[in-house]
Amino acid sequence: MSEENSEMKHAEQAPEALVQTKRSFSIIWVVPIIALLIGGWLTFKAMSEKGPVITITFETAEGLEAGKTMIKFKDVEVGKVTDIALNDDRSSVVVSAEMSTDSKPYLTDKTQFWVVRATVAAGKVSGLGTLLSGAYIGVNPSTEGEKTEHFTGLEKPPLVTAGMPGRHFILQSKELGSLDRGSPVYYRGIKVGQAVDYDFNHDRDGVDIKIFIEAPFHEKVLENSRFWNASGIDMTMDATGIKLDTQSLVSIMLGGMAFDLRQHDPPGKQAEKDHHFRLYPDQAGSKEETYDVKRYFVMYFDQSVRGLSPGAPVEIKGIPVGEVVSVKLQFDQNKLDFQIPVLIVLEPERLDALVTESGEAVEGVAKNEELERDTHHSYTLEVRSKKLIEKGFRAQLKTGNLLTGQLYIDLDFYPDAPPAKLEKVDGYTVFPTISAPLEQIVQRVDNIIKKVEQVPFDRIGQELQVAVTELAETLQELKGISGKVNDESIPKVNASLDQFQETMKGIESTLGPDSALSYNTRQVMGELALAIRSVKSLLEYLERDPQALILGKEGDKK
């Protein structure tokens, strides 16, 4: 035992081995690692999904709410309003919005934003859904244009959104009239599009109206289509009665446009995008020919041009070929005389159209007008014009309307007209004129009227009054005389009449049917008739056989 104990003691003296706990990796640390991974993934997701932040300026934030208002395209959410603030000078509202990441390419300066609210307007009710859900911001994305992150919101939603099939065109008009954004465009009574926008065109001093024609009707817009303003009611009154014409009730209220080909025009090519068209004020106007080439002439008339106003027609044989542009008065200081230069415009294309119809004479003019553009042909022009003038081609003032005294200028041949030359004054060719015969008549009638005016109706009237008074006196006297006649003369007259009756009876007995004179007369008349008859037969016989006068009756010879 002691050995064992001593051994134990020895063993106890040996140093004790160190016990080290194995520091192994605890499985629990997976939990924070997973948490970190999830956190990291969430952060990455949030960062990567964070779309571009844009600002949109609106006039009012009515109906918009930060954190709630969506930005939608085709009712799909593409962004969300994150903040609404006033701008620095408090004039408008700056709306910050976070867009979805895939919307980046569409954030260009052509992209439009607007607030969709419930609107009720003539012909259109829209956005009723927003009454419950609140307003949202609509977007019309466009990849064209420069990238930007600051937008100005539209106050009114655009009428045509991207991706709508169709085509834009531009109508040029003198004035906007009753048209507005949204005014319908009709094609044969079908609404095929609408006015999208309008703007003043400074170059042309008119209004450009941008319209959008929906597919498939945009194919109906040809290069030679005519657009006209179909606003309101077109009322025409003629011999057949009153005619009302309108495209639709909506166009009465909102205004509208219509287009079509003219009946005789062959269909042209399809019009390209943004093709410019002229907008005619009415349908009738759209059917007229249009002439682009214009030639100006000056005419001097040595008579009153009262009734000749700008716009008055210039006609050849009743067909309008131009119109009066201006009528002025000039004072010639040397001659101490007044001159009236009348500036007219001729549309040679109208004359061109007349070439086939009116023959060579007009053709000459037409060609002249055409050639005038080309200095190379000026010689021919002069020669032709000279020839025409030599032939007596003159302008004359004529009365278009006897009631109103409206004048027009008539071009025609007057072979007896005094010879004239073509001159140029202030760059305008002077067209020779002759005075109107009617004008002369009018002058004479004028003179007559003047003479009539000189008749002293006043004095005549006074004298007439005196005469009438005298007449009355005379009549009074006459009355007195007749009274005397009644009293004194009538018994005598009666006696005379009795005597007259007796005389007549005497005559009757002499001339009556039973009287001797009458009988004798009848007898004589009978014999006279017989004598005439035999003379007649004698004459007839002589006519047949004139030789009987000499040779006697044939029957006698035998």
Added chain:
Amino acid sequence: MKPIRSSALQLGLVSCHDCHLLSRRPKTLGHGAAHCPRCGGELHQRKSNSIARTWALVLAAMVFYIPANVLPMTITSAVGTVSADTIMSGVIYFMQHGSWEIALVIFTASVFVPFLKFIILIYLLLSVQFKWVKQPKNLTRLYRFTEAVGRWSMLDIYVVTILVALVKLGFLANIEAGPAALYFALVVVTTMIAAESFDPRLIWDVVEKKHE
């Protein structure tokens, strides 16, 4: 200095987690593990790897705490208007609309308490690790508070769950749980497990070691 009563650890005794039978700790364990002679449950002198576990869970909970507060808790849609609310925006909403009591409850249960638990647990862990124990009783009180208050953080999750179940009026009104609900639940669960895995006896171990 007041003599300290000997602890089970000093006497070489170990208490069963499940049936609380005191048994003697075997001198050597080798590769085996000590088991309760009565119920067969595994015996540990102290909760194994307590500090590391608690640390890991606390850190995980703190990571989950961020998305729980940043992401929306509820997604409310009322007549077409969809709005997503985080915990804080909900608190602010209630405060602005005068219901500051509700705001206070939500703030306490969902924001303040979880945050307080982090602070307490970290403080306890640091105290044990760096032996800063001055008032071990107070530390134990803090630990008890953490354990007791932990489950109440689930209040927010309950509210959301009930709302989601109740408000299903289709287009008129609809509430859905947001992604934050999941993370918030994870925060609550991980902090509860963290509090559970912390062994308060470690506090006293520190005190005893100081007196040896």
